[in-house]
Amino acid sequence: MAGCAIWFVGLPGSGKSSIARCVAQVLEQRGLPVRYLEMDARRKAYFPNPQYTTKERRQAYDLFVSEAAQLVEQGHVVIMDGSAPKRSMREAARKQIPVFAEMLVRCPVRTAMEREASRPAGKVMADLYAKALERKRTGRQFKGLGQVIGVDVQFEDNTNAEFVLENGEITKEEACQRVLAFLDTWLHNA
Numbered sequence: 001m002a003g004c005a006i007w008f009v010g011l012p013g014s015g016k017s018s019i020a021r022c023v024a025q026v027l028e029q030r031g032l033p034v035r036y037l038e039m040d041a042r043r044k045a046y047f048p049n050p051q052y053t054t055k056e057r058r059q060a061y062d063l064f065v066s067e068a069a070q071l072v073e074q075g076h077v078v079i080m081d082g083s084a085p086k087r088s089m090r091e092a093a094r095k096q097i098p099v100f101a102e103m104l105v106r107c108p109v110r111t112a113m114e115r116e117a118s119r120p121a122g123k124v125m126a127d128l129y130a131k132a133l134e135r136k137r138t139g140r141q142f143k144g145l146g147q148v149i150g151v152d153v154q155f156e157d158n159t160n161a162e163f164v165l166e167n168g169e170i171t172k173e174e175a176c177q178r179v180l181a182f183l184d185t186w187l188h189n190a
C-alpha cells in the first residue's frame with residue numbers, strides 16, 4: 001500500500017487528539033505503518049519558544065505539511081493532528097500529498113470551550129479560551145498567550161472535506177467508530 005495522510009482538523013477542544021490517538025492505535029494494531037504527527041509537539045521543534053502569531057502559525061503549518069509529505073513518500077500512514085484554522089493550510093497538504101483525507105471534527109464552539117476547560121492540563125497552556133475571552137473583554141494580558149483559534153482567529157469550515165464528523169453530542173468511542181467506518185472504505189480505495 002502507498003503511503004497516505006489523514007489529517008484531523010478542528011477547533012481546539014473539538015476532540016481531534018482523542019480521536020486521532022484512538023484511530024492511530026487501531027490502525028497500528030492492524031499492522032499498518034502508522035506515524036502520529038501532532039502539531040503541538042512538532043511546533044516546539046520548529047519554534048522552541050512559540051508565540052502563536054499569525055505568521056508563525058502559517059510557517060509552522062508549512063513545515064508540518066512538508067514533514068507529513070516526506071513520511072507519506074516513505075510509505076507511512078500519517079495521522080496528522082493539528083487545528084489548521086485556514087482552509088489554505090489543508091489545501092497545501094492536499095496539493096503535496098497524493099493520497100490525503102481532511103477529517104473535519106466539527107462541534108459548536110461552546111462545546112469545544114467546555115471540553116478544553118475540563119481536559120487535563122497537557123502540552124499546551126490550560127484555559128486557552130477563557131483567557132482569550134477575558135483578554136478580549138477586559139484587555140488583560142496573559143503571558144505566553146498568542147492568537148487563540150475560535151476567539152482571535154476564525155476556524156474556516158469546509159463542507160468539501162473528505163469526512164466531516166459531527167462531534168458535538170456523541171462520545172469519544174462513538175466518534176472513533178464513525179471515523180474508522182469511513183476509513184475502512186477510504187483506505188481500501190487508497
Ligand SMILES: Nc1ncnc2c1ncn2[C@@H]1O[C@H](COP(=O)(O)OS(=O)(=O)O)[C@@H](OP(=O)(O)O)[C@H]1O
Nearest residue numbers: 012013017039040052083084124125144145146147
Ligand atoms: N499559548 C498559546 N496561545 C495561543 N494559542 C495556543 C497556545 N498554546 C497552544 N495554542 C494553540 O491552540 C490550539 C490548541 O491546540 P488544540 O487543542 O487544537 O490541539 S491539542 O489537542 O492541544 O494538540 C493549537 O493551535 P495550532 O497548533 O496553531 O493549530 C495550539 O497550538
Ligand SMILES: Nc1ncnc2c1ncn2[C@@H]1O[C@H](COP(=O)(O)OP(=O)(O)O)[C@@H](O)[C@H]1O
Nearest residue numbers: 012013014015016017018115119170171172175
Ligand atoms: N465526542 C468526543 N470526542 C472527543 N473528545 C471528547 C468527546 N467528548 C468529550 N471529549 C473530551 O473532550 C476533550 C477534547 O480534547 P482533545 O481531544 O484534546 O481536543 P483537541 O485535540 O481538538 O484540542 C478531551 O478531554 C475528551 O476526553
